[in-house]
Amino acid sequence: MEDVKFNKFLISLNALIPLAFLAYDGYYARLGANPLEFFLRTTGVLTLTFVLITLSITPLRKIFGWNPLIKYRRMLGLYAFFYALIHLITYSIFDKSLDLKMIVADVWQRPFIAIGMLAFTMLVPLAVTSTNGWVKRLGGKNWGRLHKLSYVVAILGVIHFWMIVKSDVFYPAIFGFVVAVLLGYRLVGNRKGGAAKSTTPAVSN
Numbered sequence: 001m002e003d004v005k006f007n008k009f010l011i012s013l014n015a016l017i018p019l020a021f022l023a024y025d026g027y028y029a030r031l032g033a034n035p036l037e038f039f040l041r042t043t044g045v046l047t048l049t050f051v052l053i054t055l056s057i058t059p060l061r062k063i064f065g066w067n068p069l070i071k072y073r074r075m076l077g078l079y080a081f082f083y084a085l086i087h088l089i090t091y092s093i094f095d096k097s098l099d100l101k102m103i104v105a106d107v108w109q110r111p112f113i114a115i116g117m118l119a120f121t122m123l124v125p126l127a128v129t130s131t132n133g134w135v136k137r138l139g140g141k142n143w144g145r146l147h148k149l150s151y152v153v154a155i156l157g158v159i160h161f162w163m164i165v166k167s168d169v170f171y172p173a174i175f176g177f178v179v180a181v182l183l184g185y186r187l188v189g190n191r192k193g194g195a196a197k198s199t200t201p202a203v204s205n
């Protein structure tokens with residue numbers, strides 16, 4: 001129990017360090033020529049990274065038998081949502097000054113924004129239903145079905161990233177490869193009748 005608490009503390013520490021660095025560098029004006037773009041891009045990459053770390057928990061449990069990892073899945077997913085929220089707030093307040101007309105126009109003009117919004121919209125129900133209460137209310141099966149949306153978020157996140165970078169697709173390709181492996185593992189497991197299947201709700205501590 002104490003170990004779990006300590007591990008959660010370590011995960012939080014590591015999850016928040018990038019934000020602390022961003023804040024520190026931002027405060028001392030060290031985010032480069034376009035600080036807003038740097039901040040947006042970094043929080044975007046952090047969002048996608050946490051989505052993928054969260055999705056990798058099940059394969060790691062199944063392949064290596066690291067079952068206690070389940071205790072940390074919910075908090076990792078919530079860190080994905082946390083960074084997505086900062087990403088969205090940075091975009092809507094600091095980039096678009098909360099001007100709804102400008103945001104709507106941007107969604108039309110730059111389709112990658114629409115893809116990002118769609119991915120964020122899917123993250124909301126996942127974050128809301130991450131509590132034990134919601135697991136009980138929905139029932140394990142339905143909860144698992146809903147949380148399959150996290151794969152769609154990952155795919156949309158990669159498409160969003162790919163559309164932004166235009167020519168240098170190296171990094172989105174790496175993220176895309178990881179998503180393909182995770183999804184492939186999941187699909188193969190489903191076909192085999194459950195080896196990689198996990199609809200285990202993150203109920204716990």
Ligand code: HEM
Pocket residue numbers: 037040041042043044045046047048051084087088091113115116117118119120153154156157158160161164165
């Ligand atoms: C809430 C809706 C979202 C909006 C409005 C949005 C908008 C943006 C913007 C404006 C950028 C910077 C583009 C540029 O520098 O030209 C960006 C970058 C990025 N976003 Fe989002 N985004 C959203 C959601 C998401 C989500 C949910 C993810 C991940 C699952 C994500 C992942 C990324 C990534 C990885 C980048 C970095 C691209 C790079 O390094 O070049 N975004 N996003």
